Amino acid sequence: MKPYLIGIDLGGTNIKAAIFDxxxxxxxxxxxxxxxxxxxxxxxxxxxxxxxxLTVRTNITLDLVKAMGxxxxxLLDPVAGISIFSPNFPDWDYVPIIDxxxxxYDFPIYIDNDVRVNLYGEWQHGAGRGYANxxxxxxxxxLGSGMVSDGKVIYGTSYSAGEIGHMNMYRHGRPCRCGSSGCLGRYVSAIGMVNTLKEKLAEGRSSIIQKWTxxxxxxxxxxxxxxxYDRDDALSIEVMRETGEMLGFxxxxxxxxxxxxxxxxxGGMAAAGDRLLNTVRDTVQQHALKLSSSKCSIVQAELGSQAxxxxxxxxAWKKMDVKSNV
Structure with a gap:
């Protein structure tokens, strides 16, 4: 009988689950x-x-499951199998998920940060296929992020490498839950973009959105x-451009x-597509090192909700393969 793999995407509102051949x-x-x-x-x-x-609906018994991710x-420790802290989950400190x-279950189980899991999906099956960096x-x-360098996912000392969303963009900017202020994610995110629009409305600016709401x-x-933006609303175009510039920097x-x-x-905000990304690309082209930026493409993810x-x-499959070769 052929083996199967289970993938779980734990969200604050819903748990997405799938079984794959x-x-x-x-x-x-x-x-x-x-x-x-x-x-x-x-x-x-x-x-x-x-x-x-999953098993009931497919008639696939647990003995046919090779692993689950x-x-x-x-924040978590994927080696110890412990979820240290998750911001949208009450009673969630140092939860020993794997234990x-x-x-x-008798099959191997592996955990990782949700963004890095999305990274594995796009890297192996989506917009990142064939890329080593x-x-x-x-x-x-x-704003979440994950990175692959020379064919390996970067984790760092405390498994928290690549926190681009907490890159400081303003010395005294919007406060962030991380304890700092002016973090990129406070501006470049769905909430961040909405807050930018609200700030401009508070200054007396106007938008068609006021009529809608x-x-x-x-x-x-x-x-x-x-x-x-698609209706040529000047303020929305300005907000989208400013958000794209910030992400570009x-x-x-x-x-x-x-x-x-x-x-x-x-992510959900990526649906803005070229409305956002055209400004991102222009800003990168103007401000990143020329050789580096000329070798880097900026694209939308391909896998959507299945990532x-x-x-x-x-x-999980990759972790099993690594263990089998040790």
Whole structure:
């Protein structure tokens, strides 16, 4: 019987789960509520429920599962199998994910940060195929990132390398939950872009978005800014351009420091596409080292919502391959 791999993408709202064959073709995919407020033990039980549903719906028994990978937001120790802290999960400090899961499964289980798991997916199966030096950034409520250098994912001393979102862009800027201020992710993210628009509205500027929201600024979304951009709304065009410039300056620093061949932009805000990325590319071209920037392409991610589960399965497969060759 052929082996299967399970990939889990743990989110604050939903758990995405999928089972793949050895060619990484999805046999079954599903999503169930995380119910994070109920605490870590309950969330782990929800992951097991997702695995159970996968096996029931596919008639694939657990003895045919070769490994499982889990992508988890926040800080973790992938070697010890411990999730140290996750910002959107109550009762979630030093959770021994792998030890808890080993009580229920005989196959190997591996965990990693959710963005690095997405990186594995795009690197092996998406926009990063064939590249040995690349960077993935995910633009959503925040800015996450992961890096591959000379064919190896960079982890760093505390497994937190590549935190581009916390690159300081302003000495005295917007406060960040990391304890600093002026971090790139406070400006280049869905929330950051919305806050930029709100600041300009507070100065007395106007936008078609005010009509859409009946001037209730708490209803403004990043998607609205993209839609208003397409309607030639001057303020939305300005906000999109400023956001793209800020990201461009950040990525110019990344290019100068790491010399990647490709930068992949994923996450929900990446749907803005060339509205955002054209300004990013222009800014990089003007401010990054010429030789380095000429060798680096900036593109949208390809895998969409499947990046997390496919990446988690790919990560598990890679970890098993490494262990088998030790």
């Amino acid at each position: 050895e060619e990484f073709k999805a046999v079954q995919e599903l999503s169930i509520p995380t119910e994070a407020s109920a605490g870590s033990a309950h969330v782990l039980a929800r992951i097991r429920e997702a695995v159970h549903l 889990i992508g988890i937001p926040g 808890e899961m080993k009580l229920y 690349l960077v993935l950034i995910t633009l959503g409520t925040g 009946e001037s209730q600024n708490d209803r403004i979304t990043a998607l609205m800014i993209s839609e208003a 950040g990525l110019a620093n990344v290019i100068n420091m790491f010399n990647p061949e490709r930068i992949i932009v994923g 997390g589960t496919l990446g988690a399965a790919s990560y």
